[in-house]
Amino acid sequence: MTRKLTYVQAFNEAVRQEMAANDDVFCAGEDIGAFGGVFQSYAGLQAEFGKRRVVDTPISEQAIIGLGVGAAVTGLRPIVDIMFMDFICVAFDQIVNQAAKLKYMFGGAATIPLTITTGGGGGLSAAAQHSQSLEALLCHIPGLKVVHPSNPYDMKGLMTACIRENNPTIMIKHKRLLGMSGEVPEEPYEIPLGTANVLRVGKDVTVIGWGRMVNEALTAAELLAADGIDVEVIDPRTLQPLDSATIIESVKKTNRAVIVHEAVRFGGLGAEVAAQIQEEAFDYLDAPVGRIAAPFSPVPFSPVLEAHYLPSVDDIVAGIRAAVARPGA
Amino acid sequence: MTRKLTYVQAFNEAVRQEMAANDDVFCAGEDIGAFGGVFQSYAGLQAEFGKRRVVDTPISEQAIIGLGVGAAVTGLRPIVDIMFMDFICVAFDQIVNQAAKLKYMFGGAATIPLTITTGGGGGLSAAAQHSQSLEALLCHIPGLKVVHPSNPYDMKGLMTACIRENNPTIMIKHKRLLGMSGEVPEEPYEIPLGTANVLRVGKDVTVIGWGRMVNEALTAAELLAADGIDVEVIDPRTLQPLDSATIIESVKKTNRAVIVHEAVRFGGLGAEVAAQIQEEAFDYLDAPVGRIAAPFSPVPFSPVLEAHYLPSVDDIVAGIRAAVARPGA
Amino acid sequence: MELSTDVQMDLHRRMVRIRLFEEAAGRLAEAAKLPGFLHLYVGQEAVASGVCATLSDDDQITSTHRGHGHLVAKGGQFNEMMAELMGKATGYCKGRGGSMHISNLDVGMLGANGIVGAGAPIAVGAGFANKYSDNGNVAAAFFGDGSTNIGAFHEAANMACALKLPVLFICENNEYGEFTARRDTMAITDIVDRAAGYGMPGVIVDGMDVVAVHEAAVEAAARARRGEGPSLIEAKTYRFYNHHGVQNLGLKYRTDDEVAVWKERDPIFTFEHRLIEAGTASRADFDAIWAELRDDIETAIQFAEDSPLPDPAAVLADVYTLMTPAEGASV
């Protein structure tokens, strides 16, 4: 039986259900207890499960991740929160050199069922240190898995999968999607990590996007449909491991691809997707793989600057038009 | 007048000459004083310039970078050392959220003439936390410049340019090249940041590589020359900003491209280079842009594993052969 | 220490300027006229004022997410500050930084900071430059009680002591980090207990008493200028509004009684009372000051509202000093 939940409520429900089902699951982070977290992701959990299982921590991101790594390697299933994605930089060693590598360095002996949750993305005039989309940094690190849902249904299914996953996963919540509402089943369910979702079937061009941007891409697709441009929209949902097969298959059908993300274009994950597409579908491509992304600058504060900085539906429409404009083979 | 210097001696000479020329230049880092740094990069400098200008610091990477940022924004030209590149993760916030963004966040008012030096790369059985090539993480951050010389001549010219540069730059020394010897002019000279170097002119395929790998690529090129395959080899030298123009121009001539780097393939800088090539030279490409890089794993300790893990001349030869094997247009 | 009337009136003026700026910012935020986050300094005015009154424009400070008060106290101008909070081109950061990154190098304010603890290492760098250049200047790092639990604070404190740098560590202990009580995040009561671990003197002062803060800062600054190294000052204080914004959103992480007790000790009104008692100034003098500064605030709001927005096309300006063509390629 399903009903409408917001993106953040879906997150919260996944955590609550997994905590109810398994005492090994606990949460730790800044202000997540009585307050429920600055995004209310953890609202009500301390009231329901007590201070033993929902822990307010000091402002110590390195120790927060370390707490998760140490508790995971000794048998628990920690969910630790890094309030804003920008703050992963403060705990980067524990994420990149410890959580991601422990299992390998120990010759496989360690298992790290750790979930790191964080809020990413721009659009709130939160400026350069509270608005970044840093998924590319994490996806380049062997040992990590990275998830970034674009809607409430995916959020619950992916968060449930993260908590049940036996590797360190980073769940990126998009701050601008927290209030997004959608149908979500009551019972627990998993969306397997590494499976992309074809949100819209089309034949003219494949658009790959994630987080808030894939929703903008859907809007762009509807606009273009009016002009007879039939866009296929793919949301990888899991960014590491990336479901390349679904993407390649689609591009082999449409012969054109455009990638959309909020992170800066240079060195963004879009580069990897574009590189893989031209490697795997070279003979099928009728146009270069396009990338719609932020320019090479920190995220500006002023709304007029940020609105210009973040990819918009118009930018996506223009990018898709450019891709389909080229004469086919 | 030139004579032979090693890669690390060339680094050392650039620092010495700039320190002699400008009292605003100072160095700070772990064990760089009396000991000269674990790679001897700073050998003799404290003896020559004293403890005021060559400072041994506590083991505090965040404060080391902060020391550089604060001293740079108040008018000095700091050179701060992070012993191994893997340790940038410990200071990642100061590098990514402070050094890189201060100028922009201040509306341009700040100038940060900061040079961060570090030792990167594998091949010493130093295992997962002392062997990484993390340039892709840094190149994705607006506000930073990233340099990675492949020989003594470039080292001196690029290091001199870094010290004179008015933006935060990261100078990556490759640990396996420290003893590499080559002709280096005595007088100070600059290699402008952002200018690639065509190391070998060829007409059949363009190979782009950096650090130790571009030297391996040159060896591969000579081997293939015997089979009549004429390889053009490009060393960007500066990874951010990237001299895309030189790369694109070359590929438009050769119609084929292969990228070689030591970092893991997924999300590596090679993805960005490949993405740009197919964007800018799509109609010229006779084959997909190839990527030769490390597999998706932490760097293993055992020499047999690491030798297999790091791209080899054979891997590069095979990658180039694959690129030229495809029938042209 | 006997403070001259000028110094006392200067301390008072700095506090009133902060209070008026913050109250105005709060009103504008509630009227949805300010984008982004807003962390108000109301209640803590005595700390920034008491410290900055012993610093010149050549001395540097680093700040936090709660940075307006520090910039005002260091000599920041209302017009450019209000314009920055509104994201206008005439703001100190040309609209690129906003409240959390407000700064003005001309008065030695090296920036508010969105990363807890990140300012202290930068202050250490400024302190290093002061010692290196032997210019007699000091750098002061302002930070909250919660930020002393983060690694950057620890590294900065130790480095400043190891290198004997002219740095003042000013901890504003308002007993909360966001919505969590300090006592839940550390097993000690006084942040000053951390000073001994670095080998620097530490002193606790009443952060609601601008004179007490000032006297401690004067001593610490003199010590630093004499080349005797850093000091830690813990000012016990309180923020009157919510962690961000104005209202407490009905959150009960602080009791009304607790808030009321602290408001009783308002740093400005208690100081005015003392000065009137001492015959140093009259109610009328203060009313004139408030009126004058209120006008300045109204002028600043007008200035900010009339100011142009930044040019979106120039979003890439100011990322690098001297863009090279090659850099353009990165865009």
Next chain:
Amino acid sequence: MELSTDVQMDLHRRMVRIRLFEEAAGRLAEAAKLPGFLHLYVGQEAVASGVCATLSDDDQITSTHRGHGHLVAKGGQFNEMMAELMGKATGYCKGRGGSMHISNLDVGMLGANGIVGAGAPIAVGAGFANKYSDNGNVAAAFFGDGSTNIGAFHEAANMACALKLPVLFICENNEYGEFTARRDTMAITDIVDRAAGYGMPGVIVDGMDVVAVHEAAVEAAARARRGEGPSLIEAKTYRFYNHHGVQNLGLKYRTDDEVAVWKERDPIFTFEHRLIEAGTASRADFDAIWAELRDDIETAIQFAEDSPLPDPAAVLADVYTLMTPAEGASV
């Protein structure tokens, strides 16, 4: 505390096992038979031995780059350790970790660590799990004097105290970080001065006296098991060889006199002397122990040399638990 003969002989045996393993590793390294870096523990044996003798396999420890001694003391076996140092498939880490990442979860050793300070937060996590599961176990973090200057140490110490976790912080103060003297990197003399800043008890012990270390560890562990929270133990000790490798490379960062004075206080020989004086054991007893363990080392070297190398084709194994096809795509 009166230590039984069994306990004293156990302490001695742990120290000798470390000494012999490290001396052998040093010889092999000088014979170029060990790849990578090697950080020898010789001289500090009393610390790991004194602490680990009060821990069971269910208690956890985290270690540093200088980790062999900790693993041996915690019950690590020579064969698998020597094989790991040689990068063989039969090593504890199947040749993937080597000296700097040597570990064995079966005996609760959560890994040597190549990142200074990074072990402490992980020990805090293990301590959290112990408290969460109410299993009565404790986690001990070993770290050097130099590592107490890094942020991770600070955050870990504060978090453990704030959450009152069963964690032992064991600082091995050998007065140097690599080639730099401790006094040049901190303004304090005793690391234990940092304990008060977190609200935990701190005690200095003679790190060359295994009994002193053991008694302090027994007390701290008992306290932690009683639910009274963390403790800091600072053991004053010294490493007899170079920071890495064996020779001092003619480096003069330590005077020969200083090294000689400390070698006088060799933790093993002084302890043997005391036990003989006390009539607890005879020279012959000790000779037998050394001989027995020497044989074990020779056996281990043989085992390691005879062991197969890891299969290069399997380099991607062990990156993730349960690889999924999609993950393959990332390769």
